[in-house]
Amino acid sequence: MSRIPIAILGATGTVGQKFVVLLQEHPQFEIAELVASPRSAGKSYSEACSWKQDQPIPRRIAELTVKSTADPLSSPILFSGLDSSVAGDAEVHYAEAGHVVISNSRNHRMDADVPLVIPEINSHHFEMVSRQRWPGAIITNSNCSTMFLAMALAPIHEQWGIEWVQVTTMQAISGAGYPGVSSMDILGNVVPYISGEEEKMEIEAQKILGTLTPEGVDPAPFVVSAACTRVPVFDGHLETVTVKLPSGNEPTIDAVAEVLNSWRGMPQDRSLPSAPVQPIEVLSEPDRPQPARDVFRNKGMSTLVGRLRPDPIGTFKMVIMGHNTVRGAAGAAILNAEAFVALGHFDRYRR
Amino acid sequence: MSRIPIAILGATGTVGQKFVVLLQEHPQFEIAELVASPRSAGKSYSEACSWKQDQPIPRRIAELTVKSTADPLSSPILFSGLDSSVAGDAEVHYAEAGHVVISNSRNHRMDADVPLVIPEINSHHFEMVSRQRWPGAIITNSNCSTMFLAMALAPIHEQWGIEWVQVTTMQAISGAGYPGVSSMDILGNVVPYISGEEEKMEIEAQKILGTLTPEGVDPAPFVVSAACTRVPVFDGHLETVTVKLPSGNEPTIDAVAEVLNSWRGMPQDRSLPSAPVQPIEVLSEPDRPQPARDVFRNKGMSTLVGRLRPDPIGTFKMVIMGHNTVRGAAGAAILNAEAFVALGHFDRYRR
């Protein structure tokens, strides 16, 4: 079967570059169009792009001519790494033009008719696209920090329910794009504030773990409190997490570890190309996970969990970590697209 | 009045060096003796010491001959920056020899007859020395991360009581001494584990804020849950904190800020030489405090608080930060000594 042509929106940005790296040899999708702001349009990708990946630009991609967001596109699937300042209108525009927009941007995540999906958890939410107002569709993945939290919470929530979660993040600089964080602000420093991040973390996981209803999604009824910080780490968001289970649930730490380690979902069942074999991996070393050391495990597609231990206020605490621009962004969107196609949803949009 | 001769135990270590910097021109104390391990003994301080401060060794101190822990000392007050592997026995040995040991080590902090003091909070605990078994005395200050937490909690506890506290720390490398943390472990990384640190943070604040009884100290009855991490920051421990007040207490954020900002204690009342004018300073900028930018405020002797905001699980959350080797270690011990002298406790040990 021939590969589906795809476009990358925001192709010169940090997430856009990661789309290029992850899609360059994809068995189902073929990079056909690269789209960026009008000032990049008309240039070759290698000219337009301040490439920051640790491998050279794939030769074929380097020579593609960048299109403008004003140009019509021919690819049926668009991966969007657009900046949130423009993604809101642009993605609607593309959906109106009949494209399936697989978006990493925050703008439409909480819309009542837009699925916010982590396919291991809630691929059935894709059905929401049938309610959308457009000939095309918009589907979204979560914020990067939410991703690892929601994945670690999913098996817990399914098994025991959750009352509340307290999370403190230590987020990598790559999450802020390029040029993003000034070196003057972060070298040898921690910045205890990321605009809008805590608000996103306090609502997104509940939608992902929520119940599909005719009107939208009933959020899962647990409370999240988040404190978000930026640290001088290149890739990999680390989070300290305390979880409070409903009264009466006091599983052993071993039982929690077993539930996390053995959790599998639809991407594993279907062996989707980008699916990690083990979506959550519990590390036993006392000082792991660590961003610099573990971020490339399982090609950056797993959530790593460590330091599971009882908590004197909640029920247990743990440390979680994942690759913020792979599973937390471009890789999440690609896995969404693979799941969307595998489940047959894409068929109605084929042309 | 002539200055009191003092000795520094563990003088070549990170905390010992900070004692030298902070005491070099002290109005009440005069560095008379420097004590280190036998392999340093007999050398000049400048030869024995791998000096890591950002100012040269004071000339007079550089030329002092280092004594061994096996040598008898003549100074009535000893500042101990000894490593915890040796501090336990050594400090008892010196107390038996009649010295007042002002210790920064963890070994005796939780002993029933040893005061664990932050003079702004519980200088009345110094009375416990009268119960000690030795001709001399041991007084201690808290762990560096506990210091900033206990200070930020003290006015809250006094005003409203506290039910529980969740804290995640991001601790500077200088807290691990020298050579301490390998650059291979921390460059561009976060290590989510510091041996023994969480255990200390979960019990020390309660003793400091506890009630003096004939048998010791009744710990304050709140619960602390701590998650401790190491980050690539030189000086300054940053902590994200959620505080739960007892039911019925819902102060406004402005009221909390006012209580923190206006808090003063005995060191301020007596204008002790090392006392910060304002022990807690609430910063209003949305992204502060930051270690690299704020660690030198108030000569490193304040606890800085920022981002006070409501918390959906507890009552409010905040970010706190302080200089781990100044207020969190050497400066804390020096302020303890100043308070101990000012309150007359030292008089019984004068010779």
Add this chain to the structure above:
Amino acid sequence: MSRIPIAILGATGTVGQKFVVLLQEHPQFEIAELVASPRSAGKSYSEACSWKQDQPIPRRIAELTVKSTADPLSSPILFSGLDSSVAGDAEVHYAEAGHVVISNSRNHRMDADVPLVIPEINSHHFEMVSRQRWPGAIITNSNCSTMFLAMALAPIHEQWGIEWVQVTTMQAISGAGYPGVSSMDILGNVVPYISGEEEKMEIEAQKILGTLTPEGVDPAPFVVSAACTRVPVFDGHLETVTVKLPSGNEPTIDAVAEVLNSWRGMPQDRSLPSAPVQPIEVLSEPDRPQPARDVFRNKGMSTLVGRLRPDPIGTFKMVIMGHNTVRGAAGAAILNAEAFVALGHFDRYRR
């Protein structure tokens, strides 16, 4: 005598902020006006400025209203930390309006009638202002990396002459201003290129050490080869330097050290307020100078030299280091102003 009112041009930038810190309690100059781009004008300095210093903005300065570069100024002396994209025309404009512009910008450094001065070396070059085309004047200091090189070369050149110099720099991020270098580019990295920097380093020292002639300055006849890199260091430019003396000159390393250490100039003779007691300090430790450890020595106004040793190609090699935004920028301009006033040149511009 009352203090001379001064203005700071480019007051919100990195160099502008350093001017504020260094001039806040200056005995001769009083900060009267702060000037920035039109979008900052009309705001208080604390609102207009993204303050990056490790001490708070002085209260009086924080409340000054920022003026626009389009506004007329009343201060006779202007310290310019303007970006080179605007400094060229703006400084001429101010000189035409009768101001003495003490500039840190590169634009006019090599003009035939503009003195490029390090007052320890060539304060007699100030006489060039009498040839300038304007009622006011422009005087300049060198590029930050040139500063430490020129200072270290001056006593050598005076004593033995110089045939050639090879220098490799490792420059701090603060030299690029704010936001300047993206953290994505420099964290755990070295960037072996700084636009225009090598060109400046290869010509400026020769003008500073050159001979005043009726037409301008005859450059000193030695050759400089420079390789400039950016490293993840906050403050402090480090340089490895090989010096080739003319044939027949083979001083011992001790002789070179003595010549450097004992060198003094006009700022020391006159005890100018910002003058370091010792302009060049030779360190004897085998692994110094180091930016993080030595950058604050002598208040950042000295050039530090270490590792003097014979060189198998040139005559000797060494490592030099200095504070790039103090002696390498704002402090250099202030010392120039102090020297300019002390030598009576300012008298003709007083109003």
Add this chain to the structure above:
Amino acid sequence: MSRIPIAILGATGTVGQKFVVLLQEHPQFEIAELVASPRSAGKSYSEACSWKQDQPIPRRIAELTVKSTADPLSSPILFSGLDSSVAGDAEVHYAEAGHVVISNSRNHRMDADVPLVIPEINSHHFEMVSRQRWPGAIITNSNCSTMFLAMALAPIHEQWGIEWVQVTTMQAISGAGYPGVSSMDILGNVVPYISGEEEKMEIEAQKILGTLTPEGVDPAPFVVSAACTRVPVFDGHLETVTVKLPSGNEPTIDAVAEVLNSWRGMPQDRSLPSAPVQPIEVLSEPDRPQPARDVFRNKGMSTLVGRLRPDPIGTFKMVIMGHNTVRGAAGAAILNAEAFVALGHFDRYRR
């Protein structure tokens, strides 16, 4: 053909770990024995080793029992990542026992009968083993910083000869092993001194490029001057280099680039498993190579060259960079072993 069993000496160290990573799926060599200090002996490799690589320990290797340097070994080829404090005697001991020791240690590099080989340059020096005093043999690769310099110089030397070379290095922390450089020394800092490094760089390239004689190797007659520094970079040594060709040789920069880019050697001719297709790659971007961005190019086995430009003192200057623990250490030794086998030298030692 079955694979040759090999042992790794110093298997738990930084270079030893890199040997494990690079040899885990080698077509010719099979890891049979892991050797470390007596205190590691008897443990499984995963217990004995503080693993610092960014991928997990290969499972089979993790379970191997570590042997002591006192144990007899059965593998005919030993890769030595031993610390230089013990490598001198230990390697002789193994050579006396009949083993071929492929050493990365400095101890025997300059011995008159020990080949110091970069197989692209001087694989004919392997013949020196026939002169060795032992039933086995010792062959060595160069110091990590010398590696990239010697490779970049080889085609130049061959084409035009070389008069002198000035090099300044900026070396990664991984070059110092583990725990190696304290984070207190290098975070946000540059240390302008690495013990013994400049001495090695000033003599090794001349032996590698020298002429084999009956008595040993006549060193190539050019002069090297080196200044070595440590920077806060994880992997990748960067070097600024000025090269002076003999008078009369003034090739264009394009000609130099062409000579470097087109250079090939015996490992390329024989398609050795670890040989890079292109041993030297000239990058055209103005700000490359950079360690964090380019260190993994060509699997870390190439020397990357950038910023070729004329030099006002020498003939031209450039920036070079390579992976210090791959091509600069473990990878160099493995390529040496592959070349040694391919050229038939190993046949006399087979058992």
